[in-house]
Amino acid sequence: MLPYLAVAISFPYLSLEWLLPVSFLDRALWLDDIWVHPQAVIAFETRLVFFLVWCLPLATGLYAFWAGGALLLLLRRGIVFDPRVARKLWQLGMGLVLNVGATMVAGAVSPMIRAWHDPEGPLALRFWYTTELGGLLICGLAFLMITAIQRASNQIAKETEGFI
Numbered sequence: 001m002l003p004y005l006a007v008a009i010s011f012p013y014l015s016l017e018w019l020l021p022v023s024f025l026d027r028a029l030w031l032d033d034i035w036v037h038p039q040a041v042i043a044f045e046t047r048l049v050f051f052l053v054w055c056l057p058l059a060t061g062l063y064a065f066w067a068g069g070a071l072l073l074l075l076r077r078g079i080v081f082d083p084r085v086a087r088k089l090w091q092l093g094m095g096l097v098l099n100v101g102a103t104m105v106a107g108a109v110s111p112m113i114r115a116w117h118d119p120e121g122p123l124a125l126r127f128w129y130t131t132e133l134g135g136l137l138i139c140g141l142a143f144l145m146i147t148a149i150q151r152a153s154n155q156i157a158k159e160t161e162g163f164i
Contacts, residue, residue, distance in 0.1 A: 001072060001076070004068070004069060004072060005069075007065075008065040008069065011061055011062070011065060012058060012061075012062060015054075015057075015058045015061070016058070019051060019054050019055075019058075020051075022050070023047045023048075023050055023051035023054075024047055024051070027042070030042055030047070030114070033114060035110075035111040035114045035115045035123055036114050036115060036118065037115070037117075037118040037119055037120070039119075040115075040117040040118050040119075041117055042117055043117065046113060046116050046117065049113055050110065050113045050114065053105075053106045053109055053110070053113065054106050054110075056102040056105070056106060057099055057102040057103040057106055059102075060095055060098040060099040060101075060102045061095070061099045063091070063095040063098070064091075064092055064095025064096050064098075064099055065095075066091075066095075067088050067091035067092040067095050068088075068092050068095075070088050070091075071085065071088035071089060071092060074088060081150075081153060081154055081157050082154070083151075083154060085150060086147050086150040086151045086154060089143050089144075089146055089147040089150055090143075090144065090147040092140075092143050093140045093141065093142070093143030093144035093146075093147060094140070094144070095140070096136055096137070096139055096140030096143065097137060097140035097141065097144070099136065099140075100133050100136050100137045100140065103133060104127070104128070104129065104133065107126075107128050108125045108126055108127055108128070109125060110126075111123045111124075111125075111126050112124065112125055112126075
């Protein structure tokens with residue numbers, strides 16, 4: 001459980017470690033980018049929109065960590081074939097899938113947001129994809145499949161309870 005807590009605590013820290021300076025704390029970091037014109041004057045609202053867009057992957061990731069922690073606590077107590085376990089598996093899977101989606105959306109709109117104040121105008125949406133996101137998506141979908149199996153096994157256990 002301690003390694004899980006260490007990762008769960010480091011996730012928001014590492015996310016905010018780059019997001020806060022780029023969004024609010026260091027103007028040079030915002031301008032030091034291929035998408036931003038060096039003489040662009042960036043409004044606070046633009047920085048706020050960028051921050052909030054990148055808070056979506058952070059929020060969905062924290063949701064997945066919460067569901068995973070609750071699942072581990074149930075399993076630690078010996079609760080396995082229970083609707084609560086299936087619900088936490090589903091929440092964990094959905095949290096991971098939503099995190100992938102939110103990260104891809106944030107990455108797609110980031111160049112446009114960062115270039116809003118460029119003299120040439122904002123850039124178009126850009127789609128990007130990494131194998132890390134692909135792996136996370138597969139894990140999320142696997143948890144959703146395990147949820148279906150868990151729910152079916154719970155139903156079978158309930159139906160055959162009198163026979164065993």
